Structures are given as structure tokens and as C-alpha cells.
Amino acid sequence: MAAMINFNNVSKFYPGGYEALKSITLSISQGELIFFSGHSGAGKSTLLKLMAAIERPTSGSIVVGQQNIDSLRRSAIPYLRRNIGMIFQEQKILYDRNVFANVMLPLQVTAFDTRASASRVRAALDKVGLLNKEKADPVTLSGGEKQRLCIARAVVHRPTILIADEPTANLDSGYARDIMAVFESFNQVGVTVLISTHDRMLLDMTQHRVLELRHGKLVT
Numbered sequence: 001m002a003a004m005i006n007f008n009n010v011s012k013f014y015p016g017g018y019e020a021l022k023s024i025t026l027s028i029s030q031g032e033l034i035f036f037s038g039h040s041g042a043g044k045s046t047l048l049k050l051m052a053a054i055e056r057p058t059s060g061s062i063v064v065g066q067q068n069i070d071s072l073r074r075s076a077i078p079y080l081r082r083n084i085g086m087i088f089q090e091q092k093i094l095y096d097r098n099v100f101a102n103v104m105l106p107l108q109v110t111a112f113d114t115r116a117s118a119s120r121v122r123a124a125l126d127k128v129g130l131l132n133k134e135k136a137d138p139v140t141l142s143g144g145e146k147q148r149l150c151i152a153r154a155v156v157h158r159p160t161i162l163i164a165d166e167p168t169a170n171l172d173s174g175y176a177r178d179i180m181a182v183f184e185s186f187n188q189v190g191v192t193v194l195i196s197t198h199d200r201m202l203l204d205m206t207q208h209r210v211l212e213l214r215h216g217k218l219v220t
């Protein structure tokens with residue numbers, strides 16, 4: 001399989017000099033599902049943020065798809081993000097609108113017409129099992145359903161790469177399994193899926209590759 005993501009000697013210092021990642025070299029193939037594990041502060045979120053150009057590396061090179069993104073112009077970032085779906089803790093659900101409108105949000109900045117957008121939103125809600133909740137007020141959703149809403153919002157533009165930072169944090173084990181089944185289903189249709197977690201149950205259960213970070217270094 002073709003490499004989808006390549007890191008070559010990537011280091012990241014945050015302002016103030018903290019070295020969050022140290023000389024990371026890794027290669028991820030198209031269509032893989034990979035877990036990034038490691039203690040709190042190990043650098044998992046930073047690694048995922050570099051892949052989506054939310055953060056920039058201090059040194060080293062990062063290739064996503066065919067594109068070298070370590071020195072990507074700011075104006076080129078929206079093009080990179082068209083291929084990426086992101087689920088990060090800080091992306092908030094908007095509680096002043098229903099489930100459907102929350103999933104519609106990312107499409108409002110693109111040029112889709114309303115009918116095409118609506119059918120994409122329903123397709124995304126269907127894939128995460130929330131089609132029957134499209135009119136619901138997000139406040140009425142369970143923790144697991146809220147997380148599925150975030151996944152629907154991340155995939156509504158049909159990305160080829162899906163990045164999820166601690167997607168099962170704060171969920172009980174039943175909900176966590178459901179969420180993993182949703183990620184598996186996207187992976188089965190060819191989406192490259194990257195998940196950071198310190199959820200021992202997920203890591204013990206998985207058949208997929210697990211890369212462990214420790215103090216900013218890759219140990220596996």
C-alpha cells in the first residue's frame with residue numbers, strides 16, 4: 001500500500017522550549033487504522049495536530065498524501081483539511097441548534113448546494129447510527145451519542161484520513177466499543193484512521209498497529 005503519512009525526524013518545541021516530540025520517524029499506509037498510546041503529556045495530541053497542520057513542526061519533514069506539509073503556506077491549509085476529518089476535544093458541539101445543523105456546519109464553508117449538503121449530512125448521520133436523532137437538541141444526547149455526532153461532523157465531507165484524539169475519553173466501556181465499531185466501519189471502506197488513546201480496553205482488544213509514545217519519543 002502507498003504511504004499516506006510520513007514523518008521524517010520530526011521534532012516539536014512549544015513556545016517556552018518544551019520539547020513535546022523528539023525525532024519522530026514513522027510511515028503510515030493508506031487504509032491503516034493505528035492507535036497512538038502513551039501517558040498523559042507523552043505527545044499524542046501534538047502528533048495528531050501536526051498531521052492536520054494545526055501545529056507546525058520545529059524541524060523535520062511531514063508528508064500527507066503527496067503533499068509536504070511542514071512548510072505549507074497558510075492559504076493551502078484548507079485544501080489539506082479537505083482530505084482530513086478531525087475529532088479533537090476542543091471542537092465543541094453547538095447547543096443552539098439541532099443535531100442535523102451541527103453536522104451541516106463544515107459544509108457551510110464549502111460550495112455545496114443545500115440539497116446535496118442535506119443528503120451528505122443524512123449519510124453521515126446514518127453511518128454513525130444517529131439518523132433518527134437528526135432533529136434532536138444535542139443536550140438530550142448521551143455521551144456516546146454526542147461523540148457519534150462529532151464523528152458525523154468530521155466525516156461529512158468524506159475525508160480520506162480520520163484523526164481522533166481520545167475519542168472514548170469519559171465514555172463507559174459499552175459506549176467506547178460502539179465508537180470503535182464506527183471507526184472500524186470507516187476503516188473498512190478505505191479511510192485511514194488515526195486514534196490517540198490511553199484506554200487500556202481498546203488497546204488490549206485491537207488487532208491494529210499500536211504506536212507508543214513516551215516523553216515525546218516513539219518506543220514501538
Ligand SMILES: Nc1ncnc2c1ncn2[C@@H]1O[C@H](COP(=O)(O)OP(=O)(O)OP(=O)(O)O)[C@@H](O)[C@H]1O
Nearest residue numbers: 014015018020038039040041042043044045046047
Ligand atoms: N500549546 C502548547 N504550548 C505549550 N506546551 C504545550 C502545548 N500543547 C501541549 N504542550 C505540552 O506538550 C506536551 C505534550 O502534550 P500533548 O497534549 O501532545 O500530550 P498527550 O500525550 O496528548 O497528553 P494527554 O493524554 O494528556 O492529552 C505536554 O507536556 C504539554 O503540556
